[in-house]
Every structure is written in C-alpha cells, then in structure tokens.
Amino acid sequence: MTQPLHIGLLGAMPEEVGSDLSHLTDLSCSDHGDLTIHRGVWGDNIRLSLAWSGWGKVSAARAATRLLASDPGIDLLLFTGVAGAADPALRQWDVVLADAVVQHDMDARPLFPRFTLPALKQDRLQPQPAWFNWAKTALLEAHSAGDLDGFARPSSGLIATGDRFIGDPAVLQALRDALPDLQAVEMEGAAIAQVAEQEGVPWLVLRVISDGADEAAAQSFEDFVKRYEQKAWRLIEALLQRCNSTPPQCP
16 A cells, blocks of 8 residues: 655755644644744645745754654655746746755865865765655646746755855855856755755755845845745645656655
8 A cells, every 4th residue: 555645845945845733634733943844735645744944054954853853755856936036037936956056155164165065976966856846747747737926936946055045246256256157145954955865865946036145135035925924835736736646755
C-alpha cells in the first residue's frame, strides 16, 4: 500500500504561506521553544507539516532541522515565500522556482572558492531533477488552467540567499556581476536546501517577486506582503492538486 505523501512546508512569515489553516483537516500542533509545527491533512491523503521559521538563514536552518527531526518520513521539504528581483525583467507577482540556490554571503576564501559550502564542497545546490520537473510542470499547468489568477507565468532560475535584506542598487549590482544568471534574492532558501541536502531529503524553493531589491524595496515589500497573504495558499494548492504525478516515494 502506498504511503500518503508527506510534505514539510516552510515560510519565513505566516503571510508567505497563508496564515489561515482552515484548508487543512485533522489539525494538531507541537511547540518547540518559540517554533510551532502545525500538522494536518489536505484532501484525501496528503500530509502536511508546516511551520513559519522567522527571517534569516539561522532561523530557517533551525526550523528545517526541527521539522525533519520531529516528523520522520517527510518526502519533500518545500520553502516558499517572497523575494526581491535580481533580474531587471522580473516584476511583482512573477513566480520563480529555483533550479539552483547559492548562499551569496558564504565566503571562506582563500580556503575555499567564494560561495562554496565547506560541508558539501559545492557552491550551488540543485533540487533533485524529478521533483523540480514535477513542480515546474504542475505550476505551468496550473497557470494555463487559470488556477494561479493574479500570478505571472512561472519561470525558473538561480536564487541567492543571504542574511541581508537587499535594498541597495550597488549591492545588487555586485551580486549580479558575481552571479550573472541570478534571478532573485532572499534570506532563507539556500539554508533550507543545505539542511535538506545533508539530511538526504528532497527540497524545493519557490518564490514570488515582491520588490526590485532597490531603494524602494522596503516599502514595496511591506505593501506587497499584505496583499500576498490573500493569495499565498493558491500557489501551494496548485502543487497539492497535482501530487498524483510526484516522483516515487521512498518506502
């Protein structure tokens, strides 16, 4: 008998997932210090373990570690929320699924090349192709079907993570120079990916553009998040509705 799909869902803030948990049934929760893990069922047989990590790499890594330790058997760790645009062509409500992530503030030179994670001896981390392809296809199908009203057509690309809210054009340009294919910047995704990689769990990072990572970023971010909360769950549900085509789960 196939076990129910179990997804670990994380966002930095409640607004980034949709703080209303009424879309889940059989709800329970557990507290771990100041972190609350909510558990429930979506639809007939998809289990969700959900938490809001707080901002930054340490908070994100802590939440991911606690989630995986508290709920063994998670099939996929998904981090979602908003991000700043690094590619000037991106606008608010554009959707970016990471095909790779990098910690832009990781720099152990001269011992390791810039961006390289010593524990993994890699700079860019990439999601497992089967899970990435499933999510990309599911999002494109949802958009074509009109299930992502208000969101732009999903795309994919490199997302960079660091412990800095980027609202300075000079800082952003320096990152673009160092990472020419960079699409978006945020503060948690690559930390989640590193934890998942080291724990042997598939992961995905899904972001929606909230601002241009420029002088107006702070105000744009605050205004956008208030509107985004009303639509955030729509993006998650687009994936959940298409879980019949997810990669095979480990027994």
